[in-house]
Amino acid sequence: MNHPVITVTHAAVGYDGRPVLRDVSLTVTAGEVVAVLGANGSGKSTLIRAVLGLVPLSAGSVTLFDRPLRRFRQWERIGYVPQRLGAGGGVPATVREVVASGRLARRGLLRPPGAADRAAVDSALRAVGLAGRADDPVATLSGGQQQRTLIARALAGRPDLLVLDEPTAGVDAASQEAFAGALREFVAGGGTVLLVAHELGPLRPVISRAVVVHEGGICHDGGVPEPAGHHAEPDHDHVHPHGPDEPAGLWSN
Numbered sequence: 001m002n003h004p005v006i007t008v009t010h011a012a013v014g015y016d017g018r019p020v021l022r023d024v025s026l027t028v029t030a031g032e033v034v035a036v037l038g039a040n041g042s043g044k045s046t047l048i049r050a051v052l053g054l055v056p057l058s059a060g061s062v063t064l065f066d067r068p069l070r071r072f073r074q075w076e077r078i079g080y081v082p083q084r085l086g087a088g089g090g091v092p093a094t095v096r097e098v099v100a101s102g103r104l105a106r107r108g109l110l111r112p113p114g115a116a117d118r119a120a121v122d123s124a125l126r127a128v129g130l131a132g133r134a135d136d137p138v139a140t141l142s143g144g145q146q147q148r149t150l151i152a153r154a155l156a157g158r159p160d161l162l163v164l165d166e167p168t169a170g171v172d173a174a175s176q177e178a179f180a181g182a183l184r185e186f187v188a189g190g191g192t193v194l195l196v197a198h199e200l201g202p203l204r205p206v207i208s209r210a211v212v213v214h215e216g217g218i219c220h221d222g223g224v225p226e227p228a229g230h231h232a233e234p235d236h237d238h239v240h241p242h243g244p245d246e247p248a249g250l251w252s253n
């Protein structure tokens, strides 16, 4: 089960000549749920966008499912939920329509949806707890429910890898719980996840590994660090040693 899904080797990325990531190496293997953490502007989104080929590397390389990025063609194997699209903005589409659009890469534009498409859409809606809202316009949903709709859209494509940029930022608690359940189910079915997060909340038990981006590099790759401010909690008992490489304020903005 430890087949490499994402391999980033000595990657560097910059915008307009300004370096954001320098010499980043990271491997994500099948079945892992890897959280990318770090302060605002540290380069978390840049890292996952580089993995997907959405920003060019100035050095290093990326492989997806053992294929160099420039030769990777099986995009239907990847579900990507970018950072917040913003409010529905009056989009008249129903929840089911948005989720069904996640099947397009699988079935092609010109073929009408078949039983497999409908089953994938229904199961994705159930996974995120929105089966009861399927026929409602997305614009009538809360921000968290809209975010869940986008996650269901990615799941409906039956990807092998899900890449999510801050899927729970500003999302209500019920949606966070629903999302954690959907992720657990996705991974139980053999999926792999790379996600950017500020706070893990209900996702914490689902995360198998955390990567912390700091000053253009990865300063931690391993267990999920404790959130900043944890020491201030009244029941904190100081039984766990903190690693020497754990930067202060990891979770703060």
Ligand SMILES: Nc1ncnc2c1ncn2[C@@H]1O[C@H](COP(=O)(O)OP(=O)(O)OP(=O)(O)O)[C@@H](O)[C@H]1O
Pocket: 015, 016, 020, 038, 039, 040, 041, 042, 043, 044, 045, 046, 047
């Ligand atoms: N398209 C772009 N053009 C120029 N600079 C950019 C671009 N995208 C990001 N940056 C800059 O690159 C740096 C890293 O941004 P990035 O969005 O990767 O960080 P992040 O860790 O995901 O931040 P946040 O937690 O705020 O989402 C920031 O200084 C940002 O301003």
